[in-house]
Amino acid sequence: MSALTMPTTREAPTASSLVVEQLSVFYGGVQAVRDVSFSVPQGGAVAIIGANGAGKSSILKAMFDLVPRRTGRIAYGSTDLMRAKSHEVVWAGIGYVPEGRRIFAGLTVEQNLLLGAYRKRWDAHVRARLAEIYELFPKLETRRGRLAGGLSGGEQQMLAIGRALMSQPTLVVLDEPSMGLAPVLVDEVADVLSRLRTTGVSLLLVEQNAELTFAVADTCIVLENGRAVLAGSSGELQSDPEVRRVYLGL
Amino acid sequence: MEVFVQTVVGGLTFGAIYALVALGFSLIYRTMALVNFAHGDVLMLGAYLGSTMILSFRLPVAVAMVASTLLTAAVGIGIERILRPLENKDLDLMLIGTLGFGIVLQSGAIIVWGTAGQAVRIPFGAAPIDIAGIIVQPYDLMILVAAAAIGTALYLFLGRTKLGLAMQASAMDFQAASAMGIDVGRMNAIAFAIGSALAAIAGNLAAPLLYVEPTVGVSLGIRAFAAAMLGGFGSIPGAIVGGLAIGLLDSFATGMFQGYGEVVTFVTFALLISLRPTGIFGEHTISRV
């Protein structure tokens, strides 16, 4: 089975659920997200879909205090994320795979991964975790000493996911992990995420690629102009004409 | 030939000082994108603290050096707090804000130490090394070795330690860095502390070769800034190479063109930067789309 182990009880923050209530996001005078509410149960997987500019990424950025202004409530377990600074969100047990990968291009693959475990002492535990990530993404191991900026798009995406997993998060937040990836690589990402789910990690996913979304998520939220217009299980939405309309304009 | 080699030796000695100052410039720039024009005045502060400890408190040179460096680093953290609103601002604002802060440091120094300067002696009296007429002072060699050691240490610190990597990550992408749980604000404070410490070390090392007075940082600061640019702003090896290059350029220009030396130094510098704006090891993007 998976190379990934569950967080050991000693280190794990209590796994908990993410609750987002009445979230609004503003960029200057522009409101990008309007009163969006949803939750990610412990071990669950939720996807947010919708066209470009619908406000999907803004929701994730709002979780990490990376937007100019946000209102509403975001809580992870007992932690009030509205009061946490960006880096403290990570300390609450959330891993982030930002849009466009955002790997540290001038550092090596291994340095990138190690920085994922910044909050931990870089001791045997972290080394073991590193080995697990390499087992999960064998390609990264072969490139461990290379500068991350020289990796291909797919490898960079693997690195970004691996880096987020290094902190042994209980919730992983991914922003368009399939962007710019060839279909075979999208399959690989889908595979990794599915395997991740079996370890009990919760997922929150923003995606354009419908196939990946429906393969990974239990629940989908459809966003249009910053508002949640539709929500349902992947199975229901997969054949919903409304989703087709959003994607293909039919 | 003798003149040539001796000019190289002299140029390298002061080049090493410029390199140390440029290292601080570059470190602060690459971590928090702040061009700190008060850096030369931080050097002045470090030099004053060191020389005062030696002359007034009769502390041993090594103790004074370490203590003044730590003290300047602490002051650096305070300065970072004050200048924090300037990070990522446009150059106009950084220029005038940090220049203004430099004025504060200079007039503060006059209020505390007066206008008269202080002179410290070279701490050890070893005999000069004479190689076929080329004379090398042991102290000059020590400065070169110190610059090389500090440059290497900084390079290893940034590349090999967790804190160094975290600082690099903050510099490359502060949002992604905070998404790793890195407290970017703390990284900036540390970068400023290290940068200020480097300036203090440079000030202490240069003090016996100069005269410590409130304006001692001005010309050193400008040359070190030029050095950082020439090497490639933000690059650690660039700061070292750029510092040595400016030192050599300056020595040869003044040697060959006498009073016009400064004209030649700065015109050459302007031409070099115009031809290759990124410097020797520079940033790859200057204007982004």
Add this chain to the structure above:
Amino acid sequence: MLDIGKRAGTRYVLVAGSIIALVAACSPTATNPPAGSAAATSAPAGSAGATASAGASSSGPIKIAIIDAQSGQLSSLGADEVQGVTLAVNAANAAGGIDGRQIQLQTFDDKGDPTTSTNVAQAVVSGGYIFVFGPAESTDTIAVAPILNKAQIPLITSGQSDAIANLHDPFVFLNTPTSSAFDSTLATYAVTTKGYKSIAMISNNDSYGKSEHDAFLTALKALGVTPVADQVVTPDQKDFSSALTSIRQTNPQALFIGAEEVESGLIVNQAKSLGLTAQIIGGAPILAVPFLQTAGPNADGCIGTSPYIGNNVNDQTKAFAAAIQKAYGATPDLHQAKAYDGAQIVILALKQTHGQGGKALADAIRATKYNGLVGSFSFDADGVGVHQTQLAVIQNGQAVPLQ
């Protein structure tokens, strides 16, 4: 974006109108016929002020100004001169002043910058000051001289550049010999007394260094000697290895340095460390404290020339040094001494004119004979008062007169 006042025009007109009213109300002269009339404009505002203070105010304090750098790179020089002048003026006031009137001393900071110098010179003119002491920097003296001349305010400067004497300004006096005097003393010593044949020069290119360079070169040529090396450096320069190695190759018997105290000290340090054994000679900076501090043990054996070679030369200098030490806790050197002498001279002259300024004061200064710390003053047509300098050698960090 910031088009202020585009639509607020009316309001601005109102505001501006009230400013007019305010100005008119506050200043009595504003109600006089406007300054456009021919008489008012053709008479220089400055001379009007000077005449007023020279003639009208025969009571009240006598106002004297110091223009010198109190901030910036030349501020230590300025601070020294203020000490010398203040000491003399305080003593005169304690002794009853000028016919019972106190001398009021005011310092103006010119930052060593010519533009600011002319600004403060105007302040002096407008403020009813009748005499100016200062600027130590020759360029600043040259900048302010025409303004003070126009207002007929005499000036005693500490600058020593021959360019100041060459102004031939009847209101400008020097309290020091010019560079020519310094350097002919040096050149005569080196060529005639010591019989040096090979003499090298290193000087910087600021106004002091340039003036020293020219004067020494002229003096050498007059004695039939051509320097074996003539290196020019810049005031900001820190590394002199190229220039000094070139000089070393000519193996000179003497090396002349024409630069300020600190730079001279750095040059001596580097010269010694490069194994240069030539006799170092130079002007007053060689005998000054910052040089002695900067050069440290390397200063020993250097020969300098100055009208004031130290505080232990005679009873007068010893008393002066003690007074400065008592008042400011400082050890004086040439800067304090010549400032003190200049102040004594103007005090004597004021006694002659009974506190009157203007041309009378200038004439009185010119006529003053005074035996001071820096020599016997007897002014010539160009305003130079002392013409002699003495030689001294540094021994154990002290200037000792050279026999």
Add this chain to the structure above:
Amino acid sequence: MNLQRWLLWLVVVAVAVAGSGALDGYAVHTLDVALIFAILAVGLSLTQGVAGQINLAQVAVFGISGYTTAVLTTTFHWDFWATLPVSVLLALAAGLLLGLPALRMQSHYLGIVTLGLAIAFSSFAANAPLLGGAAGISNIPSPGLLGISFNTDHQYFYLLLGALVLGLLYADFIRGSGLGLRLRAMRDDHVAAAAIGIHVAAMRVAAFAFGALFAGLAGNLYAGLIGYVSPDTFSIFVMFELLAMMMIGGRQSIYGSAAGAILVIVAQSLLINFQNYAQLGYGVLQVAVVVAAPMGLAGLAYRTWRLARTRHASGTTVQIAPYAGRLAQADPVAAIDGTVIGVTGLSKRFGALRALDDVTLDIHGGVIQGIVGPNGSGKTTLFNVLTGLYRADGGTVTVLGVNVLRRRPDQLSQIGVARTFQNVRLFRSLSVLENTQVGIRRSGRLWEYAVAPWRGAARDREARRKALEILDGLGLSAVAKQLPGELPYGLQRRVEIARALAGEPRLLLLDEPAAGLNGDEVRELGDILRDVRRVGVNVVLIEHNMSLVMSLCDRVAVLNFGQLLIESEPAIVSHDPAVVEAYLGRRAAVAGAPVTVG
């Protein structure tokens, strides 16, 4: 200028003249120096505040002029006024040279290079025998004119006041003129500026030339006032002071910069006897300005004024009329027949990534062409190649019959290509009207602003009229005076279209114009674009909003992984299995059935 402004000027000058008569010689001399620095600061404000070009050599250019005057009057015994044109011309030449590095670098790189050249200048002056070396040149005669000699500070004050007022009026005119709009547009966003046809390189050099013009005037007058020049007068420390004056006053405001210079110099003269503490306070003030009021006193005044005005006008929120089809009232123009854009074998790589991979595509006239594809499929890269922002690695591209590879963005704009950007790139400090006006193309006769300002002004009025017309056509008249940042996103998008249309393009490229718009706004966008096509402009858009693409476009091209999947009619495209797979994945494509919903 309206009557009120003339009156204001009259009052200011009258106050200054009357007030100066009451001042003593020192105060007037201080004011004289302040006025000279005000002229210098106005020039620096044009270069650095208005055009955004860092210039740390303004004082050196000032020095070049001052020295020219000094040498010509003392060594060559010219009449003072005869030296004025020569001094200004030499300063101008220096300014043009100084502008050259700006073509290759910006920001701190430009800062250190100009600083280096400034140090080189004062160092040169300290050496050159012709310039008097370190001792400088003294005894420069003061000027006389028509029998009046300006040899007292009071008389000189009137001369300087006249020069400053003229300088301010001229600088203010330039700032507000078409040329000034271009300079400010370039400062705000040089990429967008090039895309609307602004020759960025020429503007950068012009920015330095304007600064030099003022420095030339100031240098000449300085020499006549002080009668003495030396290297210290023009040192970098004076430059830093000038910079502080401009920043304290407000760098983007002509009047603010001048006021800053006067204020700082007057304050320094008042604090002359508290030097070290005054210096300390001055340093603190500089830091405070940067931290608390980055736009200086002028910015504070402006903000206060805006605040008062909005409070005054509270309750009357501007109502935006929905788009009412006003564009369509313009006469329909025949669309271009045949190929508008011809792309053959186009490739563009970024490192290992093939953003465009051998794309061949013909876009015909008269249709609205959509380009779609998943994120990262190369759509924006294609636009950037078409508009000259990127260099292609291979292939050929013709736009409107012209081979466009290796052309600069502003040249493409001259051919008739206009574009909008994925993230709206309006000039943030220009009003909506100015944003549109700056987009109006004109045959490059910008030199008119320098030599015949009235002709430039006439052209500006015409451009302004046209811009208002366009705004009216797009239903934006009500917000013409507002800054783009004050508008909702949807309107910002519409302003960007207005700016693009102002250039009278024959081809309009839109990069995700519907992103961030709500349903009504999207519908309106569709209406606008149909009308745009109707008036003869070819429209090509990249879009993710598929309902807009399907309803609006006549033809749709689909990109995936930098390759062209298909180019056809919308109905055919949306049923193409490869497209469905690209969007919805293989399962959906194979399942096929639900696709036939429409």
